[in-house]
Structures are given as structure tokens and as C-alpha cells.
Amino acid sequence: MGEEIYMKKIAIFFVAILVLSFLTGCVKKEKEENNNANVINTEGKIKWLSYEEGINESGKPYLLFFYSNETQLKKMENDEIIKLANDFVMIKISSNSINISNKYNVSSTPFIIILDKNGNEVVRSFNISSKEIMVEMYNVDVSEKDSILWMDYESGLEIANETGKPVLLYFYYSSHRLCQQTESNLFTNKSVIEKSKSFVMIKINVGDDKNTNILYKYRFQYIYYTYNNQIYPYLPTVIFLNESKEILHRLITYDVYDPNDEKPIEKFLSNMDKALKGKIWGYDFSFVTLDGKTKHLKDYRGKVVLVDMMATWCQPCRMQMAELKKVLQHYGKKKITIISIDVDEHDDVDKIKSTFGDHINEWTFGMDKYKVSYRFWATSIPTLAIFDKYGRLQYLRPGLTQANELEKIIDEIM
Structure with missing residues (x-):
């Protein structure tokens, strides 16, 4: 032992x-x-243009960054800002460019102005953090973007x-x-x-x-x-x-x-x-009970559901059922539901009943007529799935799982 x-x-x-x-x-x-990934600029840097070069570009919104020194410019050296910059015409403007600063009524730095692709001002902000710049850029509508x-x-x-x-x-x-x-x-x-x-x-x-x-x-x-x-x-x-x-x-x-x-x-x-819509929704699938009725996972909402994928010839599956019985005795049928689904198409009702007779009346047994095992890639058995009371998948693993381990998982999600 x-x-x-x-x-x-x-x-x-x-x-x-x-x-x-x-x-x-x-x-x-x-x-x-x-x-x-997703960084089009191969150097991993923003492609800055001068005002004269950039303002004549078309088809993208514009980001005007007014700065006084390189330290301020480093605010833009952020991986996510660099990624977002691919959808903008990026223009850097030194504080020495008095005429441009006056044109946009900018008197201090660092300062950003974002214009839509038609040149209309949509964002104006002074001395904001890299995080805030990233959010402002993200919020700009890039309606013609052809990728996620x-x-x-x-x-x-x-x-x-x-x-x-x-x-x-x-x-x-x-x-x-x-x-x-x-x-x-x-x-x-x-x-x-x-x-x-x-x-x-x-x-x-x-x-x-x-x-x-x-x-x-x-x-x-x-x-x-x-x-x-x-x-x-x-x-x-x-x-x-x-x-x-x-x-x-x-x-x-x-x-x-x-x-x-x-x-x-x-x-x-x-x-x-x-x-x-912002509301939780759970998994659903169908299986056929031993008396020929089609049941659905959603029929058991409100309880934690353990789905046991097994077959009659599988010795570890029988051992798993002994552990499932302990779990059921621990929580009772009001809190959890167990469903054992035979995934072998060659097993019939009589064979299932004769093999698992000790457990047939303790919980629900069914057959995999709707390819539940395909959906959950049950490449070896037993495979056990656990769904919370909303039907969300919380556990899915092959192999024999002891009752005490299952109880820890259930306590965590209950």
C-alpha cells in the first residue's frame, strides 16, 4: 500500500x-x-514624419506630438503605442516650431493633438502618461482597418x-x-x-x-x-x-x-x-439516456455537473466511478449532478447496465450519440469535465482523478 x-x-x-x-x-x-506580432514597422519604432511631410498624408488619422526634449519623446516608446501607431500618421513637432505651435494653440509640452482623417481635432491633451496616450489612440475610430x-x-x-x-x-x-x-x-x-x-x-x-x-x-x-x-x-x-x-x-x-x-x-x-450582452452563458450539448431520451447539459443548470466520458471495456473508468460515488455522497444530489457518457459506439444499453450495474441507479448514464467526446477531444478515457452552476467549463482532464482532488475543485467553483 x-x-x-x-x-x-x-x-x-x-x-x-x-x-x-x-x-x-x-x-x-x-x-x-x-x-x-502585429508590429508592422520592422525596426520596432514609430515612423515619425515632420509636420510638412505628415500633414499632406491622407487616409489615416493624425497624431501630433509636441515636445521639447528627447525625454518627452520617449513617452511614445511603448510597445502598444508603437503597434497602434501603424494606424496613424505620426507627426512630431519640436517646441522650436513656433508657427505650428501657435496654429494649434499649444503653449507647453509634452502635448498631443489627434485629428481624424479629415483633419478635425478629436483629442487635445497636455502632459499625459504613456498609458493615457495609448488609450486615446485606441479610442480613435479607424473604420477602414482591415485586420484585428x-x-x-x-x-x-x-x-x-x-x-x-x-x-x-x-x-x-x-x-x-x-x-x-x-x-x-x-x-x-x-x-x-x-x-x-x-x-x-x-x-x-x-x-x-x-x-x-x-x-x-x-x-x-x-x-x-x-x-x-x-x-x-x-x-x-x-x-x-x-x-x-x-x-x-x-x-x-x-x-x-x-x-x-x-x-x-x-x-x-x-x-x-x-x-x-454581458451575461454569463454556459456550455450545452446533448446525449441519449439509457431509456432513449435526449437530454441536454442546460437541463442541469444551477448545479455543479460532472461529466464522465467512459466505456465498458475501460478498467480505470470503473475505478473513476468509485471516486465519483464518494463525491456524490459528500455533496448530495441537490448540489451536484453526475453524468456518465459511454463514448464507444459499439457499447449498447445492456452492456452498459451489466458493466456498471452498481452505479446505474445512483446517477445518470447515457450514450454519446451527439459526439460529446469529439467536442472535448476525449482522446483517452476516462476523461472528466466539470461545469459550474452556470454551465461554464472549469475542469477537463483525462485519467483517473481521486475524490479529494475533485472535491477541492468543486469547493472552489461552488
Whole structure:
């Protein structure tokens, strides 16, 4: 018994190391790609024009920066300002340019004036911080922009705080095939680009070690799958936040973009519309009970729901059910619901009943007629998903999970 406990501890430690090693990335190339993403200027600097050069440019709004010294000019040396600057004609004006300063009624520095693309003044501000400049630039309407404006996490949340916009968090890995399809087909769609202007769009690279704390904040240590004995996060992942930064919903993999779906763009736009309403909404899926009735996850709103994906031939699945029974006894049926879904299409009702007879009357059993396992990438079983009382996904992992660990998760989300 002591040796068995020791081996379990070693296994848990090994899994933790695998998760951490993937999430922290250690991929230098990936980090560099992420740091340079969306910065059109290859030098990573603002392309400043003189007033005479810039004011004759057309098609973009103008930012006029009045300054007296290089220290003031360094206010603009901010990665997010540099990114935003690609959508502006950036004009720097020395305090020695008396005629231009008088024309715009500027008597002190640093001073910024933003003009729309027709030359009408929309922003006038003195001695503001880099953060405030970033927010002012972000708020300027760039209606002809033909791509999504992605922000980094910290700057994006600052802008969301200032603007009151909801947030879309996009977690990706550049070499991940479905992420590549998502970016080339979904995020280039004109309707998605247009609707993205109602959000602060934040892009987070899971392969960059500086994002490790962000990944833990959004429960990636609890939501992963395995393939060929390797651990992977579900990608792409999209998380919607409301104005208070509360999670409204989480989309993973094919719920973000399914290349085999007839209308993947329309489904994503529908999710964006739901997020704009600012209300939490949960997952829903269907399964068929052993007596032939179609049930839905939404039927169990108000309770924490544990969905156990299993099969009759799976010995660890039987062990998992023993742990689920302990959890059910701990909380009772008024607080939690357990649903065991057989994901093997060759298993029939009689076989399920004969295999799991001890548990059939204790909670709901069903069959995977609607591809729940496909949706949640249940590449190995048992795979267990936990949804909170709103239907939001809080836990999704393969393998046997002990009752005490499940109770910690449930206590956290209940």
C-alpha cells in the first residue's frame, strides 16, 4: 500500500512537471514571434514624419506630438503605442516650431493633438502618461482597418478598464494547426473584424514563459488533454470577459473554429453577440439516456455537473466511478449532478447496465450519440469535465482523478 501511494505521488508530480514544461514553453523562437506580432514597422519604432511631410498624408488619422526634449519623446516608446501607431500618421513637432505651435494653440509640452482623417481635432491633451496616450489612440475610430487590433494582456486590460469594453482573450500557439486555421479563416473574416471593434482583443501565446501566470489564472492547469502520452492545452481557446473582468464563457478547440462545420463563422459571431450582452452563458450539448431520451447539459443548470466520458471495456473508468460515488455522497444530489457518457459506439444499453450495474441507479448514464467526446477531444478515457452552476467549463482532464482532488475543485467553483 505504501509503495502504491508513493508511485501515485510520483505520477502526480510527473504530470505537474509535464504541464508546467509545456505551458512555460521554453521556445525562444515562439517568444520572439509573439513579441514581434502585429508590429508592422520592422525596426520596432514609430515612423515619425515632420509636420510638412505628415500633414499632406491622407487616409489615416493624425497624431501630433509636441515636445521639447528627447525625454518627452520617449513617452511614445511603448510597445502598444508603437503597434497602434501603424494606424496613424505620426507627426512630431519640436517646441522650436513656433508657427505650428501657435496654429494649434499649444503653449507647453509634452502635448498631443489627434485629428481624424479629415483633419478635425478629436483629442487635445497636455502632459499625459504613456498609458493615457495609448488609450486615446485606441479610442480613435479607424473604420477602414482591415485586420484585428491585438493587444498584449496587461495593456489590453488597462484599455478595457478605461473604455468599459468587454474583453476577448485568444490563447494560441503559432505552430498549432487549428490555431493557424483559426487565424487564417476566422480572424480574417470581415464580419469578425468589424465586430472585434466592440471588444478589447488580447492575444496570448501559450508557448511564451512570461504568460505562465496568465495561464494559471485561467485554469489551464485543470483543462488539458493527452496525446501519445504528452500533455497539451486545448487550443485555440477563447475566453470572454465582461466589463468587470468576470469570465462569461470559455470556448475550446472546435467551439472556436471547426473547419468541418458548415457555418463556423456564424457560430463564432453568435458567441461574440452573446458576450456583448454581458451575461454569463454556459456550455450545452446533448446525449441519449439509457431509456432513449435526449437530454441536454442546460437541463442541469444551477448545479455543479460532472461529466464522465467512459466505456465498458475501460478498467480505470470503473475505478473513476468509485471516486465519483464518494463525491456524490459528500455533496448530495441537490448540489451536484453526475453524468456518465459511454463514448464507444459499439457499447449498447445492456452492456452498459451489466458493466456498471452498481452505479446505474445512483446517477445518470447515457450514450454519446451527439459526439460529446469529439467536442472535448476525449482522446483517452476516462476523461472528466466539470461545469459550474452556470454551465461554464472549469475542469477537463483525462485519467483517473481521486475524490479529494475533485472535491477541492468543486469547493472552489461552488
